Amino acid sequence: MSAISVSVRDGIVDRLRTRLADGAVLSGADIGDRYSVDYTGENPHRPVAVVKPGSTDEVAVVLRTCSEFAQPVVVQGGLTGLAGGATPRKGEIAMSLERLNGIEELDPVSMTITARAGTPLQAVQEAAAEAGLLLPLDFGARGSCHIGGAIATNAGGNQVIRFGMARNLVLGLEAVLADGTVISSMNKMLKNNAGYDLKQLFVGTEGTLGVITRVVLRLVPRLSSRCTALCTAESFEHAVTLLRTVQTGLAGSISAYEVMWASYYDKVLEIVETLRSPFADSHSFYVLVETEGVDQSSDAERFESVLAGALESETITDAVIARSEGERQTFWAIRDGVGEITPALSPYVPLDVSMDIVAMPRFLEAFDRALAAELPNSLNLVFGHLGDNNLHLFVTTDHEAQNDRVVELAYGLVGECGGSISAEHGVGSLKRDFLHHSRTSREIDLMGRLKQALDPRGILNPGRVIPG
Numbered sequence: 001m002s003a004i005s006v007s008v009r010d011g012i013v014d015r016l017r018t019r020l021a022d023g024a025v026l027s028g029a030d031i032g033d034r035y036s037v038d039y040t041g042e043n044p045h046r047p048v049a050v051v052k053p054g055s056t057d058e059v060a061v062v063l064r065t066c067s068e069f070a071q072p073v074v075v076q077g078g079l080t081g082l083a084g085g086a087t088p089r090k091g092e093i094a095m096s097l098e099r100l101n102g103i104e105e106l107d108p109v110s111m112t113i114t115a116r117a118g119t120p121l122q123a124v125q126e127a128a129a130e131a132g133l134l135l136p137l138d139f140g141a142r143g144s145c146h147i148g149g150a151i152a153t154n155a156g157g158n159q160v161i162r163f164g165m166a167r168n169l170v171l172g173l174e175a176v177l178a179d180g181t182v183i184s185s186m187n188k189m190l191k192n193n194a195g196y197d198l199k200q201l202f203v204g205t206e207g208t209l210g211v212i213t214r215v216v217l218r219l220v221p222r223l224s225s226r227c228t229a230l231c232t233a234e235s236f237e238h239a240v241t242l243l244r245t246v247q248t249g250l251a252g253s254i255s256a257y258e259v260m261w262a263s264y265y266d267k268v269l270e271i272v273e274t275l276r277s278p279f280a281d282s283h284s285f286y287v288l289v290e291t292e293g294v295d296q297s298s299d300a301e302r303f304e305s306v307l308a309g310a311l312e313s314e315t316i317t318d319a320v321i322a323r324s325e326g327e328r329q330t331f332w333a334i335r336d337g338v339g340e341i342t343p344a345l346s347p348y349v350p351l352d353v354s355m356d357i358v359a360m361p362r363f364l365e366a367f368d369r370a371l372a373a374e375l376p377n378s379l380n381l382v383f384g385h386l387g388d389n390n391l392h393l394f395v396t397t398d399h400e401a402q403n404d405r406v407v408e409l410a411y412g413l414v415g416e417c418g419g420s421i422s423a424e425h426g427v428g429s430l431k432r433d434f435l436h437h438s439r440t441s442r443e444i445d446l447m448g449r450l451k452q453a454l455d456p457r458g459i460l461n462p463g464r465v466i467p468g
């Protein structure tokens, strides 16, 4: 049996070499470690071969060939994913899209940009900025992740409250199905109700239904003014009231609303020695509010007046407005300090969940109670994009053997609160078996039927997203 599978595998690598450009297929020692695991570092596996198509036609050739051989393929973008989706499983070929790179068109009249899927997100942002426009999709992995990967995972980030997730920016795309069929839907219009919106089959489906090869994205005018403040609140209800206050008073201009629970804020300031809190006292909640607009002086006036009103009504207890880019960066360094504190806190479990704002206190109370009962030494550090319903939790444990229990407890409670086990990082292979906490059996069954219809041989990213 194993001799047959090895000869099939040898056969496919040779066949791919004859059908693709020189150097597009790596095997054996040439593969190296780069293609073995995504950013999680979990369950690394060296792929059987790595193919690097340089065009949509070559992607189609790879998939057609893999389909003929019933050869499983894992699609790889920048490998910054946090759900294990791009990590090869045993016996898989990895298809890396790194050679499918480059901006094809920037259309300043339509305010759109057309890029190949393997273009780094930052390169797309920079091309837009050169034309005086903004791609309002941004997060920490911008330099390494691909635009195709960001769309395949429907990535979020810090500006979702204003511009939505990656899905909201995709006007058109081109994708290749598992059998090599190219579906070109390179639409530039905002309105197009002529039949099914087929691009949605590929946005957020993590490469299970097709490989994204090119995209058309919506751009917005670049914003020229910015106001940032760090505020303190003494209860979750006050943090929510402040959200509604700024959404009303600063209508349409909020670009970030980041809430840090004291557990997280205090730990960042304890560990990162270069950071200082701008407040003399401790508080229960810290809120980073940022707006972007087009007139610094009038925007700042309105911003200050809304925060003054919030202080007067005792919604917040203190507020510091950034008076320089340096001060603004300090506020953001506290919010982004998670990357700096986690090495000191290992082992830990990172969780990315979402739920109705109303359910958040109930969830956190129940989760903290369960942790105290079962893992009394653990710490639960919480921060989140509150306006997007998104909570990030970092739970420390005594040893890694406890991590699975933390995940079970958290996802069980997320399910009970009607929330999602994945707010923005996707399901991949790591959260697949927990999907039932957030999706009904009929929803999961429909996902399976779509998968079967588009990939009947099950060669494309098998074992990701859909349980079973």
Ligand SMILES: Cc1cc2nc3c(=O)[nH]c(=O)nc-3n(C[C@H](O)[C@H](O)[C@H](O)COP(=O)(O)OP(=O)(O)OC[C@H]3O[C@@H](n4cnc5c(N)ncnc54)[C@H](O)[C@@H]3O)c2cc1C
Pocket: 038, 039, 074, 075, 076, 077, 078, 079, 080, 081, 082, 084, 085, 086, 097, 117, 118, 138, 139, 140, 141, 144, 145, 146, 147, 148, 149, 150, 151, 152, 153, 154, 155, 156, 157, 158, 206, 207, 208, 210, 211, 212, 213, 424, 425, 428, 461, 464
């Ligand atoms: C430091 C850091 C910060 C991050 N911050 C955020 C954040 O704020 N918000 C957020 O939402 N996410 C965040 N992420 C995770 C984010 O989802 C990924 O960074 C990014 O979206 C994945 O892009 P990638 O090209 O690296 O994809 P990969 O990791 O290579 O792949 C991810 C998944 O997409 C599939 N895929 C990749 N390319 C394609 C394609 N062209 N066609 C079809 N399927 C494809 C893969 O098979 C896999 O299932 C962060 C990650 C890091 C490391």
